[in-house]
Amino acid sequence: VIWMTQSPSLLSASTGDRVTISCRMSQGISSYLAWYQQKPGKAPELLIYAASTLQSGVPSRFSGSGSGTDFTLTISCLQSEDFATYYCQQYYSFPWTFGQGTKVEIK
């Protein structure tokens, strides 16, 4: 099993801020990493796959980077609709696993 450490678990930020969320793997996963956004009461939505490829329709203020064991999700200019919980997920090996989540809240 690949263990994932996502940090921070809680991030307080203001509209317009640049925020970064980290996801670290217990072993290398090449670029088989996805990022999701989840709002309360809703299903997660795919933001980024293959570590850095933006899903169609996702605003360009979202970006992903990294490979191997260390990955980052960056929101360049936080908007009001971005306050949500974010998850990373690896699909390199079974069982596919998710990070613990990062809640981005209003400062």
Added chain:
Amino acid sequence: QVQLQESGPGLVKPSQTLSLTCTVSGGSISSGGYYWSWIRQHPGKGLEWIGYIYYSGSTYYNPSLKSRVTISVDTSKNQFSLKLSSVTAADTAVYYCARGQAFDIWGQGTMVTVSS
């Protein structure tokens, strides 16, 4: 566009079998070579991948649930299903169906409560 919709009982008694169906609309479950997964989320917690089925019928289950899980596909109905046996209160969760390895399409989710 492809949409997924979960259906099934919202309340299951302990020790019984939880059964859910995911209906795929706007596209064929047999085309595109996609994996079709079940994922759950305990109340206020993170996401747990349960397992997938490929359109051909091949499956892979999370070892943490493997002894209790069966995922099947009915291509004629464009549906895939989840059965989770011997449920306890720890199986109370929102259950989602989703497409792919990076899950690009999700159902809205269905809350299942295990209680007598």
